Amino acid sequence: MHKVVWDMDPGIDDALALILALKSPEVQVLGITTVAGNAPVEMTSANARCILEFLNEGGIPVAMGAANPLNHPLEDALSYHGPDGLGNCGLPLPLTPLYPVKAWDFLARLVLDAPGELTLVATGPLTNVAYAFELHAELPELLAGLVLMGGAYDLTPYGKGNRTPFAEFNIWQDPEAAHAVFNSGANIFAVGLDVSMDPAACLNSQHLEQIRTGRTPAAHLAAQLVEYEVKYHGCCRMHDPLALATLLDASLLDFTSARVEIVTGNDWDRGVTRILAADSSQLIHVASAVDGPRFLKLFLSHILEE
Ligand code: BDR
Ligand code: CA
Numbered sequence: 001m002h003k004v005v006w007d008m009d010p011g012i013d014d015a016l017a018l019i020l021a022l023k024s025p026e027v028q029v030l031g032i033t034t035v036a037g038n039a040p041v042e043m044t045s046a047n048a049r050c051i052l053e054f055l056n057e058g059g060i061p062v063a064m065g066a067a068n069p070l071n072h073p074l075e076d077a078l079s080y081h082g083p084d085g086l087g088n089c090g091l092p093l094p095l096t097p098l099y100p101v102k103a104w105d106f107l108a109r110l111v112l113d114a115p116g117e118l119t120l121v122a123t124g125p126l127t128n129v130a131y132a133f134e135l136h137a138e139l140p141e142l143l144a145g146l147v148l149m150g151g152a153y154d155l156t157p158y159g160k161g162n163r164t165p166f167a168e169f170n171i172w173q174d175p176e177a178a179h180a181v182f183n184s185g186a187n188i189f190a191v192g193l194d195v196s197m198d199p200a201a202c203l204n205s206q207h208l209e210q211i212r213t214g215r216t217p218a219a220h221l222a223a224q225l226v227e228y229e230v231k232y233h234g235c236c237r238m239h240d241p242l243a244l245a246t247l248l249d250a251s252l253l254d255f256t257s258a259r260v261e262i263v264t265g266n267d268w269d270r271g272v273t274r275i276l277a278a279d280s281s282q283l284i285h286v287a288s289a290v291d292g293p294r295f296l297k298l299f300l301s302h303i304l305e306e
Pocket of ligand 1: 011012013014038077123124149162168169170239240
C-alpha cells in the first residue's frame, strides 16, 4: 500500500489519474495540493474537490497552492482541456471548503509527520513542490519517493515535446521549479512523453465504449472525460494516469537512471529535459518504455470495478 500526497492541476488526465487512484486499493491518497497549470489555480482547486465529492471522497483534504510559476506568467491549457478544465463534464461546483493551509505547508506537514512513509505524486508544474523543498531542505530525503509526470527525454520516437517541439507542458510551464526539484536529492521517477505519447498507451473510441458499460460514478465520469478527448483530440492521452500506474504495477514501465539537465529561462529551449549521461548511481529514473496494452487493461479493469 502506497500512502500518497498528490500535487496536481486537474485537467482531464489528472482527473483520470485521480479516479484510477481512488479505485485502487494499492494507493491511499492522504491529501491533495493544487497548482496552476492546465487551468488557473482556483479552477484546479475546485476541480479536485468536485471530482472527490462526485466519487464520495469529499473527506480527502485539498490545499490550494501557487497561482503562477516561479518566474513566468501562467499559460494555461484550457484550449486543450475545455473551458472548465475537465472537458465540459458538467460536475456541480464543490461544497467542501479548501483545507485552510497553503499547499507547500500542507505537503511538508504530511511528509514531516510520517518520515520515509509517503510517496509524493506530482502531475502538474512543480511550483508547489519547489516551494516546499525550499522551505524544508530535508523533505526530499524524507519521501519514500517522488513520482512525477514531466519531460520529454528523446528515449523513444515519442519523447519530443508537446508545449513546444522540444519541451513537455509541465516542465515548460515552470522550468525553474523543475530544475530545483530535479536537483533536490529526491528519488525521482519521471514519466514523460516518451511513454505517454506511445499510441499503444492511449485510449481510443473502442475503449470508450467499454468504459460506457460501467455503472459506477467513477466509470460515468471517466466516460465523460475520455469522450471529450476522443472527440476533440482523436484519442485520450494518459500522461498522468501512467505516472500513477508506476505505483500500481512497477513492471508496466522500464526506467533508466540518468543525469538530467533542465533548461530554465525563456529561450527556444525553455523546459527541455536533456539526459546528460546514463548513470546507475543517479536518483533520477526516467521512463523509457511502457507495456501499453497491459497498462490500458489495468486502467479499464480498475475503473470498471463495481
Ligand atoms: C501534462 O501536461 C498537462 O496538460 C497534463 O495534465 C499532463 O500532466 C502532459 O504534458
Ligand atoms: Ca497534469
